[in-house]
Amino acid sequence: MQAWLRQASKRGVPLDLPAHGRQLWRHTRRHPLDTAISLVVVVLIAWAAWNSATWAWKAADWSVVSSNLPLYLNGSYPADERWRPQLWMGALAALTLITLLKPAQGGLLRWLQRCLPWCWIAMIPMGIALLGGGLGLSSVPSRAWGGLSLTLLLTTTSAALALPLGILLALGRTSSLPLIQLSSRLYIDLMRAVPLIAVLFFGQLLIPLFLPVEIEINRVLRAVVAFALFAAAYVAEDVRGGLQSIPATQNEAASALGLSELQSLRFVVLPQALRIAVPALTNQAIGLMQNTSLMALLGLVELLGIGRSLLANPAFIGRHLEVYVWLGVLYWLFCTAMALLARRIERSGPPMSRHSV
Amino acid sequence: MNQSISTAITAHAITKTYANAHRALDEVSLEVRQGEVLVLMGPSGSGKSTLIRTFNGLESLDSGHLDVLGLRLDAEADPRQIQRIRKRVGMVFQQFNLFPHLSILENITLAPMRVQGQSAPTAREHAMLLLEQMGIAEQAEKYPAQLSGGQQQRVAIARALALKPEVMLFDEPTSALDPERVKEVLDAMRSLADQGMTMVVVTHELSFAREVADRVMFMDAGRIVECSDPTTFFTQAKEERTRRFLRQID
Numbered sequence: 001m002q003a004w005l006r007q008a009s010k011r012g013v014p015l016d017l018p019a020h021g022r023q024l025w026r027h028t029r030r031h032p033l034d035t036a037i038s039l040v041v042v043v044l045i046a047w048a049a050w051n052s053a054t055w056a057w058k059a060a061d062w063s064v065v066s067s068n069l070p071l072y073l074n075g076s077y078p079a080d081e082r083w084r085p086q087l088w089m090g091a092l093a094a095l096t097l098i099t100l101l102k103p104a105q106g107g108l109l110r111w112l113q114r115c116l117p118w119c120w121i122a123m124i125p126m127g128i129a130l131l132g133g134g135l136g137l138s139s140v141p142s143r144a145w146g147g148l149s150l151t152l153l154l155t156t157t158s159a160a161l162a163l164p165l166g167i168l169l170a171l172g173r174t175s176s177l178p179l180i181q182l183s184s185r186l187y188i189d190l191m192r193a194v195p196l197i198a199v200l201f202f203g204q205l206l207i208p209l210f211l212p213v214e215i216e217i218n219r220v221l222r223a224v225v226a227f228a229l230f231a232a233a234y235v236a237e238d239v240r241g242g243l244q245s246i247p248a249t250q251n252e253a254a255s256a257l258g259l260s261e262l263q264s265l266r267f268v269v270l271p272q273a274l275r276i277a278v279p280a281l282t283n284q285a286i287g288l289m290q291n292t293s294l295m296a297l298l299g300l301v302e303l304l305g306i307g308r309s310l311l312a313n314p315a316f317i318g319r320h321l322e323v324y325v326w327l328g329v330l331y332w333l334f335c336t337a338m339a340l341l342a343r344r345i346e347r348s349g350p351p352m353s354r355h356s357v
Numbered sequence: 358m359n360q361s362i363s364t365a366i367t368a369h370a371i372t373k374t375y376a377n378a379h380r381a382l383d384e385v386s387l388e389v390r391q392g393e394v395l396v397l398m399g400p401s402g403s404g405k406s407t408l409i410r411t412f413n414g415l416e417s418l419d420s421g422h423l424d425v426l427g428l429r430l431d432a433e434a435d436p437r438q439i440q441r442i443r444k445r446v447g448m449v450f451q452q453f454n455l456f457p458h459l460s461i462l463e464n465i466t467l468a469p470m471r472v473q474g475q476s477a478p479t480a481r482e483h484a485m486l487l488l489e490q491m492g493i494a495e496q497a498e499k500y501p502a503q504l505s506g507g508q509q510q511r512v513a514i515a516r517a518l519a520l521k522p523e524v525m526l527f528d529e530p531t532s533a534l535d536p537e538r539v540k541e542v543l544d545a546m547r548s549l550a551d552q553g554m555t556m557v558v559v560t561h562e563l564s565f566a567r568e569v570a571d572r573v574m575f576m577d578a579g580r581i582v583e584c585s586d587p588t589t590f591f592t593q594a595k596e597e598r599t600r601r602f603l604r605q606i607d
């Protein structure tokens with residue numbers, strides 16, 4: 001079956017169905033075992049799909065989802081202030097769409113697309129300001145933040161902190177100064193040796209101990225710092241991989257033009273290294289988003305936390321499957337969006353296929 | 358200092374030993390005059406690249422010293438001195454070494470803008486002029502991967518010229534090119550020589566050496582074996598080693 005598909009795709013599109021049919025028939029007769037396995041697999045898939053569909057249509061009670069949509073989105077955010085997290089998520093969605101759209105020829109869209117990187121960076125202070133309040137908005141304690149908006153805030157802010165931190169660590173790791181190299185390596189190895197949940201626990205318990213009593217930094221910020229410190233170690237290794245794949249001749253060419261070490265790094269080596277690291281960094285970002293659900297165990301009611309608290313409600317007892325399927329779909333949706341964004345970034349750059357080796 | 362008016366580069370017994378204890382340069386002394394084209398030849402591993410790369414500080418020295426455009430370069434040279442030299446000495450590599458993530462225009466304007474602090478329009482205008490001289494102005498917006506080897510190497514020459522250098526170093530600029538692309542790069546170098554640029558060229562292109570070089574220098578095992586004008590060099594080389602080498606590449 002697979003061999004047949006491979007052959008078919010090799011011969012390329014215009015699908016000539018009768019011809020394909022004939023070939024399939026010939027292949028079937030020639031490889032009976034192959035055919036039997038294919039049939040079993042097809043039947044299994046169909047059976048699973050049928051069962052899931054009947055469950056979703058008939059047996060499942062989706063009221064646990066449909067009657068709690070605002071909760072999933074915003075958690076226990078004050079009802080008359082819900083427009084704030086929703087505005088932020090709307091802005092994120094709009095920005096994602098604009099980024100994914102084809103480059104426009106002119107007008108507002110073109111202008112927006114040109115300052116996309118800045119817009120993305122601006123999303124983070126915007127999210128914190130909208131959720132937290134200030135600037136004329138009434139302040140909402142981080143205790144009340146929750147749901148999807150909290151998940152997204154945790155993900156974006158930790159990622160935005162982890163990236164520069166990771167780049168610095170990667171540079172330290174490849175530095176020629178022994179002390180810097182050693183400390184970066186120790187940090188990276190340590191962070192990679194500790195499970196994330198432990199780092200998160202330490203973040204919740206230890207960060208307050210290091211600070212004077214008056215400064216009470218909120219739990220979300222503590223979580224963000226812990227996520228960022230953890231993810232930075234992995235980001236550093238991805239960036240280091242990128243850095244090491246840039247041939248030394250690039251640095252040489254930059255030096256020969258009179259660029260300083262720092263300029264060569266900033267204008268020649270780092271941009272190329274980061275582009276190479278994009279696929280790996282996308283993995284980190286997706287992993288980070290999924291890992292934010294660990295905070296449900298540490299008292300933040302982000303997306304998973306909302307699900308858990310709803311399941312604890314007697315009205316929705318036993319609706320585990322519905323809740324987790326729904327959450328699964330949501331996480332899938334956002335991780336797919338991230339993957340699409342990353343592919344866009346990969347493709348937006350110049351053709352890099354031929355490196356002058 | 359009087360001599361530095363007519364001399365671009367002077368090497369005083371420079372020695373370079375690599376980490377594997379291989380002596381790549383063995384007390385090399387030479388002089389490159391202002392406005393002359395010096396061609397360096399020699400078998401593989403004879404130290405040609407090492408020598409030419411010491412001229413702009415890409416390789417450090419172990420002993421001896423260099424005088425590059427009146428600037429001293431020795432084993433203890435500090436990075437700022439090396440940078441001063443690099444701003445005035447351009448270099449073209451065998452593998453082009455263009456920056457693949459930057460457009461042709463950006464490749465050329467990077468150093469003028471970041472090193473010399475030129476404004477973007479000024480740098481771009483000069484870059485376009487250089488690209489026109491190289492006959493590839495229409496490629497300005499493309500990326501290196503979209504150009505042929507010959508075009509890439511001409512961009513590399515334009516990039517080196519963008520800092521208005523007084524000396525140009527070429528390390529086997531045509532060795533990585535398809536035979537039919539060699540001529541366009543050699544022609545660009547020839548016109549540069551005609552404009553009076555001081556050039557040190559490592560190449561095995563005999564016609565270029567015959568027609569463009571003022572002097573041809575032969576190196577072997579980290580030493581200069583002989584050096585003379587092209588006619589003498591190609592017809593009546595003094596050393597047997599040179600003659601053997603010439604027979605091999607002819």
Ligand SMILES: Nc1ncnc2c1ncn2[C@@H]1O[C@H](COP(=O)(O)OP(=O)(O)OP(=O)(O)O)[C@@H](O)[C@H]1O
Binds near residue numbers: 379380399
């Ligand atoms: N980075 C290095 N480390 C150790 N040895 C080196 C290094 N670079 C060059 N060498 C050695 O120094 C000697 C001179 O090398 P160089 O590259 O200058 O020769 P070349 O004349 O340019 O040769 P080619 O024609 O092959 O380019 C060679 O024996 C080479 O093996």
Ligand SMILES: [Mg+2]
Binds near residue numbers: 405406407
């Ligand atoms: Mg060489």
